[in-house]
Amino acid sequence: MTVRNLKHMFRATSVAVIGASTRPQRVGSTVLADLMTAGFKGNIYPVNPKYAAVAGLHCYAAVEELPACPDLAVICTPPATIPAIIAELGRRGCRAAVVLSAGMSRPDAETGITHQQAMLEAARPWLLRILGPNCVGLIVPKIGLNASFAHAMALPGKLAFATQSGALATAVLDWSLSRGIGFSHFISLGDSADVDVADVLDYLASEADTHAVLLYVEGVRDGRKFMSAARAAARNKPVLIVKAGRTPESAKAAASHTGALAGADDVYDAAIRRAGLLRVDTTEDLFDAVETLARARPLYGEQLAIVTNGGGAGVMATDALLRGGGALAGLPAGTMARLDAALPSTWSHGNPVDIVGDAPVARYVDVVRALAEAPGIDALLLLHAPTAIVRSAEIAEAIVEVARSQPVPLFTSWLGGDAVSAARRLCRDAGIPTYDTPEQAIKGFLQVTTYRRNQALLMQTPPSVSPDIAPDNRAARRIIDTARQEGRTLLHAHEAKGVLAAYGIPVVETRTAPDAESAILAARDLGFPVALKIVSPDISHKSDAGGVALDLRSDEQVLAVALAMVKTVRERAPLARIEGFSVQRMVTSRTAFELILGAANDSVFGPVMLFGHGGTAVERIRDCAVALPPLNPLLAAELVSRTRISHLLSGYRNVPPVDIDAVIGAIQAVSQLVCDVEDIIELDINPLVAAHDGVIALDARIALRGSEVGPRCRLAILPYPATQERPALWQGEALTLRPVRPDDEPAYRVFFQALAPSDVHSRYLCMFRQPEHSQLARMTQIDYAREMCFVAVRQGMQDGDKSEFILGECRAVADPDNQRAEFAISVRSDVKGKGLGTLLLHTLLDYCRAQGTAELYGVTEATNAPMLALARRFDFELTATPDGIHMRRALAGVAPAIPTALPEVT
Template identity: 55%
Template sequence: MSVRNLQHLFAPRSVALIGASARPGSMGATLLANLQGGGFKGKLFAVNPKYKQLGDLPCYASVADLPEAPDLAVICTPAATVPQLVRQLGERGTRAAVVLTSGLARGRDARGRSLRQATLDAAHPYLLRLLGANSAGLLVPGLGLNASVAHSGALPGRIAFVSQSGSLMTGVLDWARTRGIGFSHFISLGDSADVDLGDVLDHLASDGNAGAILLYVDQLRYARKFMSAARAAARSKPVIVLKSRSDTDGARPAASESGALATEDDVFDAAIRRAGMLRVHTTEQLFAAVETLAYARVLHGERLAIVSNGLGPGVLARDALRYGGGVAATLSPESVTRLDAVLPAGWNGAQPGNPVRASPVNLLGGAPPERYAAALDVLLADPQVDAVLIVHSPTATVDSRDVANAIAPLARAASRPILSCWLGGASVVAARAIAAEARMPTYRTPEDGVNGFLQLVNYRRNQNLLMEVPPSMAGHMAPDRSAARALVREAIAAKRLLLSDPETKAILRAYGLALVETRAAVDADAAVAAARAIGFPVAVKILTPDVMHKSDVGGVTLDLDSEDAVRAAAVRMRARLGELFPQARFDGFSVQAMCRRTHGHELIVGAALDPVFGPVLVFGQGGVAVEVLDDYSVGLPPLNLVLARDLVDRTRVARLLAGYRNRPAANLDAVLAVLIQVSRLISDIPEIVELDINPLVVDSRGAIVLDARMRLALADRSGSTLDRLAIRPYPRELEETIEWQGAPLLLRPIRPEDGPAHLAFFDALTPDDVRYRMFVRIRELQPSQLARFTQIDYDREMAFIATRKNADGVFETLAVARVVADPDNTSAEFAVTVRSDLKGMGLGRIMMEKLIRYCRARGTGEIVGEALPQNSRIVAMVKKLGFDVTIDREDGTRNMRLALR
């Protein structure tokens, strides 16, 4: 990932158009007209040997003839000329170019390289960044820059739009202009030969002109890079994604049920959710989401109250909420009493003796503006209401503007979201404008208003996943990774890539999963012997790698209570397989102890390998009908308890697991433990490409694996085994135990589960130590700050803690050393904090040396930091470690720098 030189692309002071033309309708003429007509205040150069002058603009014959090196070049010449032009620009000093030319991937140069590769090779020595090829261009309305072939410009605004489709870009520009929607940036990525989604997200995340980021995604190639950039951007501003659905879903071959379930679209949804972004499915939803997220207050719950001046529109909104999976607010008794006092009788459809407390609140036709304000005032005070949707239908007796003016002051002062729907056309235009000025999201239909609220709900859920600190995972068994790896290596050496149930269970056992006793048998006699050893009753299942569902060939028989029954079942299964699938391989039988769980639920837990995002996890309702039930969720590893719980909660079976009637609740902790251990397994062992645990039977006592199968493949040795994961897992290899003050001290990367210990660490700091670290006085850490400190992206930053057990046997944090690198890994900013009562004992130096070793190994160019003048300890320490320290003349801040390259 890299943001190097992107400032020349998105904020150039001079632009050269290479291929400028006077020929009407040509790309060169269109670009020239747009560059001149956009109001760009910088220098503009035209390059084309055919012209001396283009209008009032001098035209130069070549790049070499330009009076100076332009910050940005825009290239629209034939494909064969592009590599040489890029080389000339790099030699001249240009550091960014937009390439609109198409066909570079197909064309070849004299050396046989694709023109695309030749262009990259030409740019590389000069760090010249390329947008495109086949880009539709770039607009930065705040600079008056229109380096695009769009037929209309963009209005200035706070939205950054990034598109992988040039044709969609021009259509959206036209659509947005008619609706008065403005942009900070409008970027067509084209082929993304160099600058891609990850690079642009990194740049826009720190660009103050972009208040929200919209992405149109067609396909992704570098999931790890994208996820790292997306998670960083989503922490700072709303990121909304529109992606076309894959037309290959369901067609991907898989040797497992998990592989068949986890479609490309499911995996992309899981990635967007994990990154804290919001996915939408239409262009209308895309821009509606921007207004909703930009205007609405922060949502702290999911209960919506609906207010309408007529029963019909209110009921339509309520139905849309119900069918969308939303929650209608149930009003408190106090609110009902207050509404009874200010609204006409029958406002909630109540009958004598049967008061109705759920919304919609019907203000009745002809409701005056004061009635809207009175009802809204009551609802905003109700602790059982998290947001309010006001639906207004125009009437002959009440001016819609008066209604908007009545509720606008309440909307401005409210601490929770208020959304408004103004039904109608010209008669409510002014009301919509008043509502928008009061920062109320406005919609044209009740259904649109509800959909806006549901976008808030989904965005809140995704942000919570990004920010929530999970509880400790203490008590979870540490896996025997070496034993599992040995079993996998042994199977691959024997070329057994599709593992049977007994072989898979041996690997799962190393990760602490509870398993029903299972033995493999090569024939009927061996099956009888296995049953005798296990004890009756048993289940016998046929082993064949060529049939995914054993029950399809009569390959499962349960409750066998004698040797004769076992032998007869085995013989019958073998014959049945030969009749139905004569080509299928026969590997013997699996003999299992019968698992009797009267109130057990059958679940599936599995893993599959996505071609873009790598390993993914599947959870849902299991059994023989798993694919028909269509009740499953997909997530990305690694998991913690919060993420595992979310994976469960997104299925319908979660409600069954909670218990109902006289059926006790299932042991959810056991299910979460299985998910986390499976997440660890597929993160640890790259050779595992598919896994099915089906069924995993769970009841109030726990969870036990009945059936399992696994597919292996030779791991790609071209890079790190962790590179296949879209999100880098906890880097266990960086753990280190040292002796300190006569006792062992563990130095390790911070984990999300360290939240409670980190709070205790913060509380143990003196106010001055907090100020030295934060540069301001802070009394307590907010939840979002705690999540930011403990839930880090190990690809981008590192935080090491020094930890040991206290007298109560609980691990405590004694010191924290943190380093955050820029996306290019050229410079990394550090901070070290030692618990106030442990200063002067060498712990700060230990942590700093750990950071330096880490940065050297990672190839970081330099480590930098700042310190207040009063923080003499840190300054003295880093000087001993070789840092250069300079003093800022304005405020006396100490600037510290250690060159590592």
């Protein structure tokens, strides 16, 4: 749905409890008691026809008898009664409800419609938002709102927690109280019939009292909606998630290895990574990690130096770091010299830096300062075990002072109990992440590095059409259409290779042969040695059926093997249709690697990409990684880096490195293919042979979606819409009109510097001359699924280099239903009055109309005469309200012509 009307739920000023009760240990009595004792200052209206009064409050017989419309209704009645209650609330003007009742999935005896569906249909005409059903409720401590049947009130704080598990909600609440952890919002989502995790993320993303969002998620229904909300929230504040269900599901039947290997949890992992979130394993980890992220300084690299006063602690930390995929920093020669001067000769002479157990305070200070100033060291971990030589608190005091003057992030672990408690407190008070054990400290450091990587992925916006690929889309389409006309959903091997070749992926030369004699002729034509493979629309994995033979070097071998192969295949797959053989030239290299590259369609997140170690044992090896397309070179390289085989691809001993650019290019090409052709639901290139001189696809299979009516494969992340770029002639000058990109941030900073203060105020309703990075990021890193911003760009020179200068922008942000889009427009002050705003607004109107948006609207000040004049020229309806002039234009019908005869005003 949308964040519409959620303010009535999370900022309620009055609450009706429908089903309030006087009976103890009932949901209705518990909710009312929680509301009355939590400090809520608004009106509370019990509703129940059985009582005249409940808990000292007047009780109303029905919603229609309430003296005023409540902001929020909490419903604790039987499932069959809820649709009618929702309809009553909607008619009365209520726009938010919490439905605690379970059992809503049961159908009504008369209509056959489930109570849940009837409830949603009753709410729809009024845009009444529903949390639940089957939930514990919600708590907003700041306003004293406890609209739940939880056993206690949450403490106030800056963390928001939302969970799909009701049992976990009460457990986490109890756990947080014992540790003094507070919340801005505590939300039980229940069955999420209406308000789901994406809606809550959208709301909390811009909620000022929430500094971080913690989620417990068991599943997502709409991948694109979730990704849009998660990416928007993650750009503003840390979002941490526990995704339940890491254990692999049973292998599903699939036409490709990719379909079998890309398990649901791997796909969730890829989605969480790409959205810039941090995934942890347990709810306790959620709170530990958010404290670490809050305390740790930003990381600019991942090379860690460890300082310890005991060798054992250093070894434990190193083991945990390397097992977790981290890296120890090297010690430069200059740093080694400084350490030699500061340390006794018995020090470890490496990383971890063992400063020896008798170290005084000065030795700690000298070593930490030397490492913090060393090139190539991105973070420090100090491990300390208490000794009788110097108090731990004295060391901590000195280290805190050093840390204040150094930009390198510092993590500490004070081993022990009472002897180090003061040192821990000093570090925590100074904002330094502090842990009880070396392993916990390493876990915290790795969480920060993972979050840093995921945030970097969040900023990537691949184009809809890669500039590095020039596919022959028509050729690929012809092959797929032919298969469709023949009623096939699985392409023949040579057809699959034809599709790949159309997208620039090198494929091995292949011939098809209907019989053994024709196979011999094909082998002669290609040149020995050859590979022989069975052709059957009913066999996905040919080697499993005995349908593959390699390195055949003569006519006699081809004939004998072909006859034997047919016999074997018929024994192992008696129902399979055999249509002949494919003959391929053998590709062999002792220094080549067999890889797998594929794509599959996930039921939630749409197309997913897979890369890893290929060959016949691919499902045994299970060395693969998953990512969501579209992919650019950086994202493709990151996908490769998450596999074990990536360490071999860079070369070792007498094995040269593979052409990694060719590997990245093949990944990009497959990404482009699955983005372009929605009919492809599974694709395998196995093996994709990679060597020093390039890559080549030896075998490929492509499965198509069936002809049945159903939703097409949808990308969970929309690419940069390069097709919307267009040239424009303005005042005799050539400009480019295009969607905004993340790399426009520097140009936007220059754009703001060229705006007069009055223009800044008119457009942004505030005053800032130097916008923060976070503000610019929100303007340039947009989600094209729900927002569009066109910029008018002029080419020019800056500091001797070619640069792009933004002259104006026009953007629209649609609600998730795409019914209304709010627009805004701004033109650089020195080019106003020359028609640029008119050009931008016309471009935006055309785009929104093409997207099916029903209405464009905006708000401006009554004093902004230029904007109002422009709105009138484009037939906007203008309505004066206390908060400004509302501008509205329905987008159905004929597009307005560009007003060319009138002077430009913006």
